[in-house]
Amino acid sequence: MKKRFLVATAIVSSTLTASFAALGFATSNRLMYVKNKDAALVLExxxxxxxxxxxxxxxxxxxxxxxxxxxxxxxxxxxxxxxxxxxxxxxxxxxxxxxxxxxxxxxxxxxxxxxxxxxxxxxxxxxxxxxxxxxxxxxxxxxxxxxxxxxxxxxxxxxxxxxxxxxxxxxxxxxxxxxxxxxxxxxxxxxxSSEQILHVMRTTTPIRTSLALRLANVFLKLRDGYSITTxxxxxxxxxxxxxxxxxxxxxxxxxxxxxxxxxxxxxxxxxxxxxxxxxxxxxxxxxxxxxxxxxxxxxxxxxxxxxxxxxxxxxxxxx
Structure with a gap:
């Protein structure tokens, strides 16, 4: 029973960690690679x-x-x-x-x-x-x-x-x-910028908490070398x-x-x-x-x- 509990706990912990990592990576991606307007359309x-x-x-x-x-x-x-x-x-x-x-x-x-x-x-x-x-x-x-x-x-x-x-x-x-x-x-x-991004997330996406931004900030530091909070x-x-x-x-x-x-x-x-x-x-x-x-x-x-x-x-x- 104890072994099953430990295995179940490990699975849940790994799943949560993977989910948080995926959320942080996806949010940082959205910030780093924000979709730009087509140059021809801007000119038009x-x-x-x-x-x-x-x-x-x-x-x-x-x-x-x-x-x-x-x-x-x-x-x-x-x-x-x-x-x-x-x-x-x-x-x-x-x-x-x-x-x-x-x-x-x-x-x-x-x-x-x-x-x-x-x-x-x-x-x-x-x-x-x-x-x-x-x-x-x-x-x-x-x-x-x-x-x-x-x-x-x-x-x-x-x-x-x-x-x-x-x-x-x-x-x-x-x-x-x-x-x-x-x-x-x-x-x-x-x-x-962090308050601005959080405002946009809350008004344009289903995300209402700052967790995604905090996770994204970790990935921004690792991937792009800066913290959005600065x-x-x-x-x-x-x-x-x-x-x-x-x-x-x-x-x-x-x-x-x-x-x-x-x-x-x-x-x-x-x-x-x-x-x-x-x-x-x-x-x-x-x-x-x-x-x-x-x-x-x-x-x-x-x-x-x-x-x-x-x-x-x-x-x-x-x-």
Whole structure:
């Protein structure tokens, strides 16, 4: 009888262990290899919505660059330079998107007198990298893009960084690590990736407990070398001294606007907060383009960031 009990206990224990391992592996897989949108469909969507103008793109001065990430793969970037100026904005797209989603912001910043840099996050678009890490490795890729821009533009560079969703979280994580830009715009960032992932799991899957995330975190550490609990903009936003404009849409049910409100409260020094009444997740610009651009202009003006920074001996094109 005792032997049967021990055998049964061993079987149950092994089954539970295998089940937990399978759950952790499957959840970590879903995070590491989140399904990206088809590039052709993104291009079609942006073109049909008139947020991407093929004629403009064919004529605008631009250069493509492959930038080597400290993580060991190439990052595809495009430097778009409609103006003769030392002012640039690096634009960081959201998870599952690509640099094509950033062109709407390129045109906005062009009207504000800025050149732009768009690029693909790791494992997105044309860039290398095998996994998505929700900002952990992406912040180092952004650091590489910043370094490349400094080389490209020279010592007189004046620049900002605009991020949307995961790109916004990446922007804040980078700024909290290396506050080198002159300003930042964070559009619908999550304040903590583990809380965000748990929220998505609870609202889109039958899973209601944090067990799957805790198990996934073990596998992420083993398989991808980081813990999702360390990917937390709220922990570093206090390190950012430069001006930050925080943006969110109140109807956003994917990344809750309370996360941006929290980040705004934690940020010390110059900051602004804009909450739009219309727009689902990452739709603030799409639903409110004129108001969005006006608000960005007001932010830049209020913090003396819009005035041209003249280059010695180089004629400037008026904004």
């Amino acid at each position: 969507r942006e073109t049909n919505a008139k947020r991407y103008d093929e004629t403009w793109y064919a004529k605008v001065k631009k250069s493509e660059q492959w930038i080597e990430s400290a993580n060991g793969y190439p990052i595809k970037a495009i430097f778009l330079e409609p103006h003769t100026t030392n002012r640039y904005v690096i634009i960081c797209h959201g998870v599952t998107e690509s640099k094509m989603n950033s062109f709407k912001y390129v045109r906005m910043f062009e009207r504000l007198g800025f050149n732009s840099v768009v690029y693909d996050h790791r494992r997105h678009g044309e860039s290398g990298g095998k996994t998505t890490s929700f900002g952990h490795y992406e912040k180092l890729d952004l650091q590489a893009v910043v370094k490349a821009l400094k080389v490209h533009a020279g010592p007189s560079l004046f620049f900002g960084i605009h991020g949307e969703s995961m790109g916004a979280a990446t922007t804040l994580l980078y700024a909290g690590m290396e506050d080198s830009a002159d300003f930042y715009i964070s559009d619908c960032a999550y304040s903590d 990917v937390s903009p709220r922990e570093v936003v206090k390190n950012i001294m430069k001006p930050v404009l925080f943006i969110h849409s109140l109807p956003d049910e994917f990344v809750l606007p309370e996360m941006t409100k929290e980040l705004f409260e934690l940020k010390q020094g110059p900051k602004e907060l804009k909450l739009f009444e219309q727009g689902e997740h990452a739709q603030s610009f799409n639903k409110n383009p004129d108001e969005y651009e006006g608000m960005v202009r007001e932010f830049l003006t209020a913090h003396d960031l819009l005035a041209p920074k003249p280059l010695v001996g180089v004629p400037q094109i008026p904004s």
